[in-house]
Amino acid sequence: MELSKILKPEAVKVISAASSKKRLLHEFGDLAFSAYGIRAGLAVEALQxxxxxxxxxxxxxxxxxxxRIDGISDVIGAFILLEKPVDFEAVDRQPVDIAFAxxxxxxxxxxxxxxxxxxSRTLRDARVCAKLRANADxxxxxxILTESPAVQAA
Structure with missing residues (x-):
């Protein structure tokens, strides 16, 4: 499995800030709708x-x-980079600026x-995260997300 099989280019977004975790989940709902046609409210409700x-x-x-969402046929993804991190109740209590739904x-x-x-494997790589954080396009x-692991290691 490759990320390019589950992530469309139009499902990648940079936002300056989300006021809360809930707001970030709503951003994912909007992205799921615009990129994949999934009803935004359904996506947000499932994530919450x-x-x-x-x-x-x-x-x-x-x-x-x-x-999990009823009515879709494949696993799909959406990615948001936040310019200003948001509290996401993470295990290490650090705010989140990289989110992949x-x-x-x-x-x-x-x-x-x-x-x-x-x-998880992709975003556990500190080099990948550093590249993501260094780009706002x-x-x-x-x-960066879809290049093969061999290329990422280079």
């Missing part, structure tokens, strides 16, 4: 429901909100987990 089980801020300024079909067992693992961010 998952967050109620436990925050998805994984540390080092990274959050991986994810949810995943939306999976209701019945997407292993595929959802594979996608989550891929995104959505097209460049998409390229």
């Amino acid at each position: 429901e998952r967050e109620s089980l436990g925050p998805t801020g994984v540390g080092h300024g990274v959050a991986l909100p994810h949810a 995943l939306f999976a079909p209701e019945d997407a067992g292993v595929e959802h987990l594979k996608a989550l693992a891929l995104v 959505a097209a460049t961010l998409y390229t």
